[in-house]
Amino acid sequence: MGLTFFTIFRYERDKIFANILNTSALSTDAQKIISQELGSQIDTLEIRIYIAVMIFVMISASFFIGLILHNINQILKRQRRFIANASHELQTPLSIIKTSTEVALLDKESLTKEGAIKILENSVHETDRLSLIIKNMLYLSTVERNLKKLPMAPINIEEVVQDIIERCQLLSRQKNINIIYDNQTNNQVEINANKVAIEQVLMNLLKNAIFHSPVGKSITLTLTIAKRNVHIAVRDHGPGIDWWEQKKIFEPFYKGAAAAESGAIKSGLGLTIVQEIMLQHGGRVMVKSRPGHGATFSILLPI
Numbered sequence: 001m002g003l004t005f006f007t008i009f010r011y012e013r014d015k016i017f018a019n020i021l022n023t024s025a026l027s028t029d030a031q032k033i034i035s036q037e038l039g040s041q042i043d044t045l046e047i048r049i050y051i052a053v054m055i056f057v058m059i060s061a062s063f064f065i066g067l068i069l070h071n072i073n074q075i076l077k078r079q080r081r082f083i084a085n086a087s088h089e090l091q092t093p094l095s096i097i098k099t100s101t102e103v104a105l106l107d108k109e110s111l112t113k114e115g116a117i118k119i120l121e122n123s124v125h126e127t128d129r130l131s132l133i134i135k136n137m138l139y140l141s142t143v144e145r146n147l148k149k150l151p152m153a154p155i156n157i158e159e160v161v162q163d164i165i166e167r168c169q170l171l172s173r174q175k176n177i178n179i180i181y182d183n184q185t186n187n188q189v190e191i192n193a194n195k196v197a198i199e200q201v202l203m204n205l206l207k208n209a210i211f212h213s214p215v216g217k218s219i220t221l222t223l224t225i226a227k228r229n230v231h232i233a234v235r236d237h238g239p240g241i242d243w244w245e246q247k248k249i250f251e252p253f254y255k256g257a258a259a260a261e262s263g264a265i266k267s268g269l270g271l272t273i274v275q276e277i278m279l280q281h282g283g284r285v286m287v288k289s290r291p292g293h294g295a296t297f298s299i300l301l302p303i
Ligand SMILES: Nc1ncnc2c1ncn2[C@@H]1O[C@H](COP(=O)(O)OP(=O)(O)OP(=O)(O)O)[C@@H](O)[C@H]1O
Pocket: 136, 204, 208, 209, 212, 236, 238, 239, 240, 241, 249, 250, 254, 255, 256, 257, 258, 259, 260, 265, 266, 267, 268, 269, 270, 271, 272, 295
């Protein structure tokens, strides 16, 4: 940019010089004086402009380098946090299994059959937790790295939603929860997507809604088309989510108090996976909630 600027500048300067010197009304001496005087002033001006341009280029470059370094720093920070959280999440069930087994071995003389069964059940529970965390971590890394290369094909979204609702019935019936399907489309909506990934998104949202819903309450899944987007909303009548928590719930391994204290097998990766899959599809996930009045998770997918 600087080089082009100076080439144009010099070209214009030489043109002005030629015009002045070619003026026949001036004597040779006058031409000499004018060209010397004008030449030195223009040279000074040229140097000043050159310095100003260099300063501008340097400031712009350092601004962009700063921006890139800031982004790299953020990515590294996120990765470090992910590794620290993952290590903690994997370490906890392992420590529980190890400690309870060691205590049982120390106490083996007095260990009752019931006591041994309890320890074994506990170990199975913690092993299940470990395998869920590992399964979700692997899935997340596959989605982050590979989804663009995974086959995307036209899918009928209505069929996919219907299928996932049926697959969730077993879980919802255990809590006497009715899943109401409010389909406001003509059943002909096709989108280009990865079917397995979209099934995973719907499954994660419905599982969360079932988990947080009180017994006997209903969940509504609404399917609509808005501005060339498929809009799917999952609404529950659970405790809802505080505003300060609404951003946190998408962070890897984040679990709210109810989920963490429930003792249920949870990885805290469900919504991170949903968000990642939506990004890869050029869509997004949103949450709306008022504590005490349930939560609505919505996804937007471009048609
Ligand atoms: N429908 C909901 N109502 C209230 N809180 C919710 C709802 N869905 C998610 N949350 C909150 O967001 C947190 C993160 O959800 P996410 O699905 O990522 O993890 P999880 O459900 O705890 O674990 P996993 O998905 O492995 O079962 C939950 O622990 C919970 O606190």
